Amino acid sequence: MVVGLGNPILSDDGVGLVVLRALRDRADLRGVTLVEAETGGLGLIDILSGHDGAVLVDAVVTGAVNPGEILEVAPSFVETTGRLGTAGLSHQVDLGTAWELGRRLGVPLPSHVRILGIEASDVKTFSERLTPAVARNLPAIVDAVIRVVAEVRARGARGSERTA
Amino acid sequence: MKRVTIDPITRLEGHGRIEIFLDDHGEVANAYFQVVELRGFEKFCEGRPAEEMPRITPRICGVCPSAHHIASTRALDDLYKVDPPPAAKKLRELFYCAHMIHSHIAHFYALAAPDFVMGPEADPAQRNILGVVAKVGLEIGGSVIRHRSYAQKIQEILGGRATHSVMGLPGGVSRRLSSDERNQIIEWAKSEVEFAKFSLKLFEDVVLGNKAYVDLILSDGYAMKTHYMGLVDEDNKVNFYDGDVRVVDTEGKELCRFPARGTAYLEHLAEHTEPWSYLKFPFLKGKGWKGFVDGQDSGIYRVAPLARLNAADGMATPAAQEAYEKYFATLGGRPVHATLANHWARLVELLYAAERLLELAEDPDITSDDIRVVPTETPVEGAAVIEAPRGTLFHHYQTDERGLIRGVNLIVATGNNHAAICMSVKKAAQAVIHKGEVRPGLLNMVEMAFRAYDPCFGCATHSLPGEMPLVANIYDHEGRLTQTLSR
Structure with missing residues (x-):
């Protein structure tokens, strides 16, 4: 499955949702579940539950690269327990903690997860449009997501061969 | 890449x-x-049809979207001068009780419990919901997740979507409840009532059973004598959806009250600004802004569970009323000024929300087809107040004669509590x-x-x-x- 995350009315914050919509037109993704998720934490665990492989696409603000560039977030992040679970202000449990909680409680979580972050330029202005730098890179972002989906599917297929 | x-x-x-x-x-x-601060919310809304507001405002924040959805829908009732049919009001309130349950469970178990179950100075790597589940057991952890999920599913059934609902319309709701759905909700609601009782018991065992924690809760460093605001029904019982906004003073006496529908709040509240903060500081006009001080003469008031219980004379459901009485008896009577008592008050509210959810689900009106009054008046201005999980929430819109937004004012829960x-x-x-x-x-x-x-x-x-x-x-x-x- 592919999950696009974000807020649709906060400029580049919604890039994950825009990417997801672009994926809906792609014939090569037939059979892949596509979900637009304006949520995080435990809500995301509900979405991922029961799927074998997942690609998450979300906006990030790192300052390390140019807006519109794609970063792959190390999967070790989601296996890190507790490290991000203590931010005192949030009402959402972060993904790492939610993941670990789901795992301990026996939620069937995907065996392969890849997380793609799209560097955002503006996530503080209310707007339904992406900033030009991010919008320009959209075709390249979509291609990259499709490549990663293919890799996840290939790993999933190998996984089922092994278990078969 | x-x-x-x-x-x-x-x-x-x-x-x-x-x-x-x-x-x-x-x-x-x-x-x-x-x-x-984020930029441009008012500008973003200007020129849009007012009936889009219940779908726009929930996206301001991912935490309490349903509170904005309902506040906005009620502001539209006022804007279009319509009174929804009883079944529509009950469906909205039922949906909203589920939201309250969802939010209060998440806050207590993920954010409050770690400080008490693991200890305030425990290693941050352990002081989280994982630590709590490791300590109280997987079975309870599973129950937390399950009851949060029931509350989410109820919102999804009524709201049409899991997080950003589309049920609210001026004059009613967009969809009726089938009797199968109602039966399912009754079953879940019964389970929520038991879970809320369990949560209060857990609080008593872990927190009240530990003298150090009780001392901490009642200590001076965590106490403040302020006024308190909350929505009450005609019997002065806590209500989340409708009624009057009631403000009591530092001694618990009523200071002022005004209807939750309409713009009367403007007569009672004003906002102070500080150069170091983007977020304003609302205060009681009748008292005036006296600076960052507490006490009877200050204009500073508080909202959220502690304030709601202080501002009301009781709870409208039996088990929650019992819990309310025990809460005040233990903490020395109303009003309680101990900030950390919010956690206990939140669980008393969790029980009320669960009992009210069950009451509404069992109400004969709830599956009625009469769920909408179509507005016919020309809109000008409308406002409404509800209780969000974290406190009183105000939505206020002005439009042109076509119903396109010209002005928006929101005073959100945490804004009220900012000072x-x-x-x-x-x-x-x-x-x-x-x-x-x-x-x-x-x-x-x-x-x-x-x-x-x-x-x-x-x-x-x-x-x-x-x-x-x-x-x-x-x-x-x-x-x-x-x-x-x-x-």
Whole structure:
């Protein structure tokens, strides 16, 4: 499955949702579940539950690269327990903690997860449009997501061969 | 594609920031709590059809979308001068009870419980919901997740979507409830009532059973004598959806009240600004702004569970009423000024929300087809107040004669509490930081003061959902930054 995350009315914050919509037109993704998720934490665990492989696409603000560039977030992040679970202000449990909680409680979580972050330029202005730098890179972002989906599917297929 | 490992990852660059200024003896001279602001919300709304507001405002913040949805829908009732049929009001309230349950469960188990189950100064790696589940057991952990999920499913059935509902229309709701759905909700609601009772029992065992925690809750560093605001029904019982906004003073006597529908709030509230904060500080007009001070003469009031219980004479459901009585008997009578008592009050409300959910689900009206009055009046201005999980929420719109938005004013729960949160942070900092010693465990005890409010600066500043990292900057008496603690 592919999950696009974000807020649709906060400029580049919604890039994950825009990417997801672009994926809906792609014939090569037939059979892949596509979900637009304006949520995080435990809500995301509900979405991922029961799927074998997942690609998450979300906006990030790192300052390390140019807006519109794609970063792959190390999967070790989601296996890190507790490290991000203590931010005192949030009402959402972060993904790492939610993941670990789901795992301990026996939620069937995907065996392969890849997380793609799209560097955002503006996530503080209310707007339904992406900033030009991010919008320009959209075709390249979509291609990259499709490549990663293919890799996840290939790993999933190998996984089922092994278990078969 | 570049591969970069980001650790920890945060979707947002905005940090909540505590600034603590020490005097030349290393004692706390002052402390501020600051948040970042997003831009252009009013402009974004201008020119849009007012009936889009119940779908736009929930996206300001990922934390309590359903509260904005319902507040906005009720403001539209006022804008279009319509009174929804009884079944529509009940369906909205049923949906809203489910939202309250969902939010209160998440706050208690994920954010409040770690401080008490693991201890205020426990290792942050353990002081989270994983630590709590490890300690109380997987079975209880599963029950927490299950009951949160029932509440979410009820919102999905009625709201049409899991998080950003589309049920609210001026004059009613978009969809009726089938009898199969109602039967399912009754079953879940019964389970929620038992779970709420269990949660109160857990609080009693873990928190009230530990003298050190009771002392901490009742200590001066976590107390503040303010006025309290909350929505009440005609019997002065707590209500989340409708009724009158009631404000009581530091002694629990009624100071003022006004209807939850309409613009009467403007006669009672004003907003103070400070150069160091984007977020304004609402205060009671009748008292005036006297600065960041508590007491009977101050205009500062509080909202959220502690305030709601203080502002009401009781709870409208039997088991919650019992819990309400026990709460005040244990804490020395109404009003309770102990900020950390918010956690207990939140669980009393959880029980009320669950009992009310069951009542509404069993109501014969609830499956009625009569769910909408179509508006015919020309809109001009409308406003409404509801109780969001974290406190009183005001939505106020002005439109042209076509119903296109010309002005928007929102006073959100955490905005109401803003002054009190700033003061609580300072007071807690003064209580725990001495001789310049600032370590993470102490910082957590400062954080506990504002965590009790369940603050959400998401919609307060129109900020982002999700993780909100906190930075604490410590300055010496000459204003030099001496230490930064972040998480």
